[in-house]
Amino acid sequence: MLLGGAALLIAVVIPLVAPDYLVPLLGKFLCFGIAALAMDLVWGYAGILSLGHGLFFALGGYGMGMYLMRVIAGEGVYRSNLPDFMVFLDWKQLPWYWHGFQSFPFAMVMSLVAPGVLALVFGWFMFRSRIRGVYLSIVTQALTYAATLFFFQNAAGFGGNNGLTDFKRILGASLHDPGTRKLLYVASAIALFGTYLLCRFVVTSRLGRVVTAVRDAELKTRFCGYESTNYKLFIWTLSAMLCALAGALYVPQVGIINPSEMQPSNSIEMAIWVAVGGRGTLGGAVLGAWLVNGGKSWLTAALPSAWLYALGALFVAVTLFLPDGLVGLGSKVGSKFRSKSLRPPT
Amino acid sequence: MSRWILTSVIVAVTGAALPRPAHAGPLDEAQGGRLEQALERAIDGLAASSDDKINESVNKLAVLGDPRAIPALDALCDDRLRLGTDGHAYVWDSKIRDIRDPVTGAVVGGAPRPLKEVEISNEVRRVALPILAQLKLGSPDAAVRLAAAQELSNGGSAEAPALLRGALGREHDAKVRGALTLAIARVDLGSADASARIAALEVVSKSGDDDFLSTLQQMLGQGSDGKPNEPDARVRAAAQRARDAVVSHQRVVGFVGDLLHGLSLASVLLFAALGLAVTFGLLGVINMAHGEMLMLGAYATYSVQTAMHGSRFYLPVAIPVAFLSTALVGVLLERTIIRHLYKRPLETLLATWGISLGLIQTVRLIFGAQNVSVANPDWLAGGLEIAHGLVLPWTRIAVVGFVIVVAAAVWFILQRTRFGLEVRAVTQNRSMAACIGISTKRVDALVFGLGSGIAGLGGVALSQLGNVGPELGQSYIIDSFMVVVLGGVGRLAGAVAAALGLGVVNKLIEPAAGAVAGKIAVLVFIILFIQRRPQGLFAIKGRVEA
Secondary structure (H helix, E strand, O other): HHHHHHHHHHHHHHHHOOOOEEEEHHOOOOOOOOOOHHHHHHHHHHHOOOOHHHHHHHHHHHHHHHHHOOOOOOOOOOOOOOOOHHOOOOOOOHHHOOOOOOOOHHHHHHHHHHHHHHHHHHHHHHHHHHOOHHHHHHHHHHHHHHHHHHHHOOOOOOOHHHHOOOEEEEEEOOOHHHHHHHHHHHHHHHHHHHHHHHHHHHHOOOOHHHHHHHOOOOOOOOOOOOOOHHHHHHHHHHHHHHHHHHHHHEEEHEEEHHHHHHHHHHHHHHHHHHHOOOOOHHHHHHHHHHHHHHHHHHHHHHHHHHHHHHHHHHHHHHHEEEEOOOHHHHHHHHHHHHHHHHHHOO | HHHHHHHHHHHHHHHHHOOOOOOOOOOHHHHHHHHHHHHHHHEEEEEOOOHHHHHHHHHHHHHOOHHHHHHHHHEEEEEOEEEEOOEEEEEEEEOOOOOOOOOOOOOOOOOOOOOOOOOOHHHHHHHHHHHHHHHOOOOOOHHHHHHHHHHHHHHHHOOOHHHHHHHHHHHHHHHHHHHHHHOOOOOOOOOOOOOHHHHHHHHHHHHHHHHHHHHHHHHHEEEEOOOOOOOOOHHHHHHHHHHHHHHHHHHHHHHHHHHHHHHHHHHHHHHHHHHHHHHHHHHHOOOHHHHHHHHHHHHHHHEEEEEEOOOOOOOHHHHHHHHHHHHHHHHHHHHHHHHHHHHOOHHHHHHHHHHHHHHHHHHHHOOOOOOOOOOOHHHHEEEEEEEEEEEEEEHHHHHHHHHHHHHHHHHHHHHHOOOHHHHHHHHHHHHHHOOOOOOOHHHHHHHHOOOOOHHHHHHHHHHHHOOOOOOOHHHHHHHOOOOOOOOHHOHHHHHHHHHHHHHHHHHHHHHHHHHHHHHHHHHHHHHHHHHHHHOOOOOOOOOOOO
């Protein structure tokens, strides 16, 4: 009931009343919400602190970006069939991995499947050899770092430093048109609720309970006959694909995707969204993403040099004083209040 | 006229123009005085008004063969010679905007003004330049002779071979002899005599000097008519050998250079990883702000350098300052924040990441976002030349030596001192160590300080290798984590081996496949490696906590 009301409010009312310039910003927040849910799934429920989800987010974004570049073939500055940056680099042919991206369904499938396969292979190697805890975090960060360096290269064929930009339209609709932006916003809202429902289904299912058990006592769960590697691998890959979905929705709304989007620092910021809201609570993760990014948007405009201090302090304060996040704080305060009022006076 | 010049030059070269050292033994006073006068007259004659008179003076100087005439001739060819009102020639120095005496080099007061510029035609310059080179070849200063030899071989004037051969006959300095031999070979490569060309190619292939590569390529190539540029087959074969020799020499030089580069990268990684390995082994937490300790150490070096106004001995002061300041920051962090998080390693990772953001921003506000540069002291400038074209910079050698000293000191502290014993005890079994009276809190804080201090020393080393910026630590932290993962937690020997391996492999892959491919290859290698040995290279034997 409450959920349905919130969904209606966010998906229908806000795009009707919000001024045009705010719509892409709020749409961005919805995408961050999806990414936070994905992060919460691995960290909050499976106990895997990934420092590589920014990579999956950006890979999804690149998939969408490649579609947006290909669909305007021949309309770039150079009037060439190739994307502008390839003409600039004097490339004569489309690299093989760019083929097919002029088709929207293919591009969307690839935006999810490519990061999914990467996560599957990487995760298989990691979980199989029982890498966990901070080790796993460090290795995911190294993966992200290496990928960032790779995408920064011009020779990689993804636009190098500048990434992919100068998009014009998506599925025939102009990206500069406020109506399209509202539609993208609504699509993001629907995706967010779909992701939320999917995550809720997963974590309340039998599988979700096994995953939580693996988080809390992996050895015991293994001895009970559950192959923990498979459970972790499933959650990990699902989470990576959800993050890629967020990235694919994010790119048309901000109009650019470049390698700085996958820098290791972005992945760590995702962790703090979840930590602020409350690990292991889906609503908390989304709330945390919105609060942190709202604060970021406000502070980087109002007091730019203070943002890094605020973010740094947030990391320290949340880990020291709010181990369960805002949701945890809320329920603690709530239960105290309730237990006081319910307890009969002695 | 040109025949006359040539003759005079040859006369000069073949004997009359021997360098005349300042202390030439029991020299006849009167004769010495006459020569002085002749030299002065000839130099003043360089400022004459007609080309012919200048030519005459130039040739007189050639006959005199006195290296003291070099500055004046140099100035003549560079249009820096001036004629004073007193009829003497002076050298204009644009830096101090004043004139100098052509022989002594002393600054001359304003007396002979106004000055007249001496203008010479290209004809005169053509005559003067080889004579200047010849005088330089006779200079008592080996560096001047070396430069002259190189200049002559590039200039390729008609008189050059004779000049160079003459100089070679008189030369005793091995370095200059080498340069002269190469210069002669370069000239001989263009000779009409095939056997001279072959002899020159032999010299080239022995030297392995890559300056000859383009010439050799050209000799081996074909003209537009399809005929080889070099008509003689024997010469072509010799050129082929010479080119192979040059290329292989180049490869060796490149390899040794990359190796040293890799060693110095390994040293920096080791500085960071030593501290990480010990704290991770002891406390089980990952300090994401560890890279910032490198950065703080580098900025401490910069501050010391600035405070000491770039004194050449700022480094010995910077080393303890950097160590103590970063160690202090480390202890403070441990006491205020990290100790509350020991049971929660993943949260420590996030909290220390937040600390690193704060440190970066603080440094940015104090020192500015731009990179600052720390100058190397003059005793670290230059390098060790171990073969032609292969110079190992002293800074890199010093960094490698420094890390060896520091790693040995850390080993000593951990293995041979009471404190080290306590550290090892707490690492193995915290509660048991506490039971026998070791203050584990004190050990935790001190080890954190020690680790941070070592990283601070790494910052001193980094400041000598490149620029210093607020994000300096970020670029090393991921690699140093990889060192810890690869080497095994808490293992010094593992950290050393892994740092060496990663640093050197990285730099050896780089030239062949690019920096990024090197990074990716190393990452893939680590992922595959920990499949086989999840505990790292040097695992602790026995029961390992799951």
